Each structure stands twice: as structure tokens, then as C-alpha cells.
Amino acid sequence: MPAPNLPGHLINTPQISVRGVIFDMDGLLLDSETLAMEALICAGRDLDYDLSLSFCERMIGVPEDGCAVLLRESFGDGFPAERFFAMQAAHLRRFIGEGRLVTKPGVVPLLDLLDARHIPRAIATSSRRGRAEEQLRRVSLYDRFDAIVSRDDVICGKPAPDPYVTAALRIGVAPELCLALEDSTNGAIAAFAAGMRVIVVPDLIEPTAEVKEQALAVVRDLSVVRDYVMRYAR
Incomplete structure (x- = not known):
């Protein structure tokens, strides 16, 4: 299947199928x-x-x-x-x-693909639940996720793995079959510790060398993630 946006190593190296997707929120879904x-x-x-x-x-x-x-x-x-x-x-x-909150490029097409493939998805955010729900409703994304795990839902927040482990449990998918999407170093570390593969989509800060080494890929926007899911979702 053509995937011109994907880095070569994601095409030429065998990949585990994607059964669930866990999203960070701020800086990944929302331009916040x-x-x-x-x-x-x-x-x-x-x-x-x-x-x-x-x-x-x-x-x-x-x-x-x-x-x-x-x-x-x-x-x-x-x-x-x-x-x-x-x-x-x-x-x-x-x-x-004032209308300044918007979604990041590629969010809606990726969610549309997950709908079409019947792939469960969750949010794992460091934000408090009230703030997360308010912002997701503001940009019409609240109803597009099967679960939302906020800072209020776990004992330890990122960089501990708790948010990602909890999110995987709530969508009923083993962590190793989940794809985690992050923009921050702390978030990526949390997802690694949860046993997930991670694609990093940097926002304001470039990932550290350690994160780059462990990540599946570092990509410019979620359109590349969509190509990955299109190729490897089962």
C-alpha cells in the first residue's frame, strides 16, 4: 500500500499491527x-x-x-x-x-480513519478532567474518543506510565498493541514505560536524543501517523 509520507524504516521493517491508539491532548490534538x-x-x-x-x-x-x-x-x-x-x-x-483554541493539523482525518477501521482510541492527558473535557467539547472532539484518562484518574502522572496503562485498560487493548502519540518528552517517557510504541509529533520543543532513539519515529504532523495506521491497523 503506498505511503509516501512514512519514513523508510517504517515501510521496510516489519511492524506490529495497531489495535488501539492513545493520544496525548495538549500540543498533540489541540494547538493549546x-x-x-x-x-x-x-x-x-x-x-x-x-x-x-x-x-x-x-x-x-x-x-x-x-x-x-x-x-x-x-x-x-x-x-x-x-x-x-x-x-x-x-x-x-x-x-x-476568544476563539483561539484550534485542533492540530491532521487530527480529524486520523480520527475518521480510526472510525472507518473500528480502532478504539483514548486520550491520556496531564490536564485535570474538567479542563480536558471543556477544551475537547470546544473543538468538537469530546465524543470521538472511547475513554479519556486525566490527571485526576491516576495516582502518578507523566512521566510515570500510569496514564497510558490506564488508557489501554479502558479500551481493552494490550499496551504492546497500542500506538501512543505524543509531543512531549515526559509523555513519550510515560508511553515507553507502559510498553507502547511511540510516534512523536513535536510541538514547541524538540524531543531529546533519548526520546528520538526510542521512538518509532519523529514526524512533522498527524498526516504521517494516518499513513502508518492505514498501513498497519488490523
Whole structure:
């Protein structure tokens, strides 16, 4: 089957069939990381903390509790993390209300293919459930997934494997038969630890050398993933 977008090693090397697909959300399904970074900076400014973009990017793919640890390590134990995240969420809701949240290229065609092939799919996100559901509804994606695993659904968030293991259980597919799709290093590490093959679609930050070495592929957008699924889904 022709697949001109696929890297050569994915065509020439035997691949395990895809029985389920697990998606990250922010930066992978939703073009939300830029908005999230802007909201973090605005919240810091509101509280008289100067958060640089490079510092905020260190929080990409990290659950809120992990971000709180990073903030307190950097700005002191007195950093008002709960107030900060509430203000960040308010800024983000405002940006979304202004119509600035959109899906990433290739999302809908990939989901259409999964529908046609009857391939179950789930989301494994570091976001809290309320935020994840609100944003997915905003872009008309909420009803297109068989399960949504949020930070509220697991004891340990990414880079622990819990979100991906839980997502695989909820769609009834063994981890080794799942394809995980990630944009962040922490997310990719979580999926590797869960025993899944991973395709990385970078958003704001390039994957580390270690992630590149372990990933099935690093590709420009989800249209390449669609070609992979078209070729190897069973």
C-alpha cells in the first residue's frame, strides 16, 4: 500500500499491527501549548513573578502537581501555587473564549480513519478532567474518543506510565498493541514505560536524543501517523 509520507524504516521493517491508539491532548490534538504558555506568564505577572517563556516550557507535559514542585523549587516554598494555577486557568479560559483554541493539523482525518477501521482510541492527558473535557467539547472532539484518562484518574502522572496503562485498560487493548502519540518528552517517557510504541509529533520543543532513539519515529504532523495506521491497523 503506498505511503509516501512514512519514513523508510517504517515501510521496510516489519511492524506490529495497531489495535488501539492513545493520544496525548495538549500540543498533540489541540494547538493549546502556546496559549498555555501565555496564560502561565500572565498569571505570574498578576502575582509579581517574572516567568520566562523558557521556564514555562519546562512545564510542558508535566502534571499540575509536578509543576507546583518546579515552581516552589525555583521561587521558594511560599510560591502560591494553587492561586497561580487558578489564575492561569482563568486566562486560558479567556483565550479559548476568544476563539483561539484550534485542533492540530491532521487530527480529524486520523480520527475518521480510526472510525472507518473500528480502532478504539483514548486520550491520556496531564490536564485535570474538567479542563480536558471543556477544551475537547470546544473543538468538537469530546465524543470521538472511547475513554479519556486525566490527571485526576491516576495516582502518578507523566512521566510515570500510569496514564497510558490506564488508557489501554479502558479500551481493552494490550499496551504492546497500542500506538501512543505524543509531543512531549515526559509523555513519550510515560508511553515507553507502559510498553507502547511511540510516534512523536513535536510541538514547541524538540524531543531529546533519548526520546528520538526510542521512538518509532519523529514526524512533522498527524498526516504521517494516518499513513502508518492505514498501513498497519488490523
